Amino acid sequence: MLELLSQPWPWYIAGAGIALVMFLLLWFGGEFGVSGALGTMCSMCGAGKKVPFFNVNWHNQLWNVVFVLGGLAGGFIAGQWLNSGADIQISQATVQDLQALGITNFSGLAPAEIFGTDQILTLRGFIFLVIGGFLVGFGTRYAGGCTSGHAISGLSNLQLPSLIAVIGFFIGGLLMTHVLLPFLIGL
Amino acid sequence: MKLIKFFIIGILFGIILTKSEVVSWFRIQEMFRFQAFHMYGVIGTAVALGIVIVAVMKRTKFKTMYGNEVVFNPKNMSIYRYLFGGIIFGLGWALTGACPGPIFILIGNGYLAFIVVAISAVLGTLAYGALRSKLPH
Numbered sequence: 001m002l003e004l005l006s007q008p009w010p011w012y013i014a015g016a017g018i019a020l021v022m023f024l025l026l027w028f029g030g031e032f033g034v035s036g037a038l039g040t041m042c043s044m045c046g047a048g049k050k051v052p053f054f055n056v057n058w059h060n061q062l063w064n065v066v067f068v069l070g071g072l073a074g075g076f077i078a079g080q081w082l083n084s085g086a087d088i089q090i091s092q093a094t095v096q097d098l099q100a101l102g103i104t105n106f107s108g109l110a111p112a113e114i115f116g117t118d119q120i121l122t123l124r125g126f127i128f129l130v131i132g133g134f135l136v137g138f139g140t141r142y143a144g145g146c147t148s149g150h151a152i153s154g155l156s157n158l159q160l161p162s163l164i165a166v167i168g169f170f171i172g173g174l175l176m177t178h179v180l181l182p183f184l185i186g187l
Numbered sequence: 188m189k190l191i192k193f194f195i196i197g198i199l200f201g202i203i204l205t206k207s208e209v210v211s212w213f214r215i216q217e218m219f220r221f222q223a224f225h226m227y228g229v230i231g232t233a234v235a236l237g238i239v240i241v242a243v244m245k246r247t248k249f250k251t252m253y254g255n256e257v258v259f260n261p262k263n264m265s266i267y268r269y270l271f272g273g274i275i276f277g278l279g280w281a282l283t284g285a286c287p288g289p290i291f292i293l294i295g296n297g298y299l300a301f302i303v304v305a306i307s308a309v310l311g312t313l314a315y316g317a318l319r320s321k322l323p324h
Binding site for chain 1 (some may be wrong): 190192193194195196198200202203204205206207208209210212214215217218219223225226229231232233234235236237240244251252253255259262263265268269270273274275276277279282285286287291293295297300301303304305308309311312313315316317319322
């Protein structure tokens with residue numbers, strides 16, 4: 001059983017599992033939207049004293065932060081005990097594209113050349129980790145949601161604003177992948 | 188006790204996203220290069236089932252375990268905030284290979300550099316809150 005679970009899970013299991021997570025969160029009186037937890041963290045740290053946007057009763061939103069911490073624990077469990085250790089089977093075309101950009105290490109979930117802890121203090125590390133994270137935090141709150149809040153929850157509720165947001169996600173993602181990334185990986 | 192169940196669904200979420208490789212920078216690159224169906228299959232399945240779940244919940248006036256009806260607030264219509272905010276997030280998504288959930292799931296997987304990403308994401312959220320009144324919405 002453990003061996004079976006340690007193999008990569010197919011897309012339809014993952015999609016159904018994510019829908020189940022959304023259902024459980026709604027049933028438990030929450031909702032599925034992870035980026036909201038980032039705003040709650042700002043409120044918990046007292047940002048509401050300086051910035052009115054965060055001056056909310058975060059105790060009602062604490063569940064979202066707890067959910068995210070559960071995600072961290074789930075990542076730990078999967079990484080420790082459900083890990084086959086095999087490389088991710090991405091498409092050969094992607095491997096070739098990334099090799100052309102200078103990526104040589106395809107083991108694990110993210111390339112060690114960019115996301116290893118020894119990269120934190122390099123210029124490239126600064127761009128991918130610090131700037132990248134900043135864009136994720138800024139953009140999701142500006143758009144009012146991320147992949148979970150807009151692409152899954154919003155589209156499930158047939159919300160046009162969420163469709164616009166998802167189109168935005170792809171404009172940004174395609175621009176980064178095809179125009180900026182080749183330059184930034186070379187730094 | 189009320190919060191523990193959210194922690195447990197979080198664990199489920201973290202395991203699903205790790206084992207389906209959704210948290211992988213390689214998979215996000217593959218998605219933005221349209222070179223595999225995997226990510227589209229994951230999101231497509233979740234949305235297709237989600238549409239059914241939300242429609243049934245609305246029709247049956249589904250109640251939370253605390254007895255309140257589940258409310259689905261329509262999002263305020265506008266273009267700017269969703270488009271501009273979406274583009275900014277998309278740039279960050281393709282750089283880090285992670286949206287907000289996977290950032291924390293990757294830390295759990297031992298990718299400790301993502302602690303820096305998480306802190307930066309909180310700071311980005313903070314910056315949005317501070318600049319909010321100056322941005323087109």
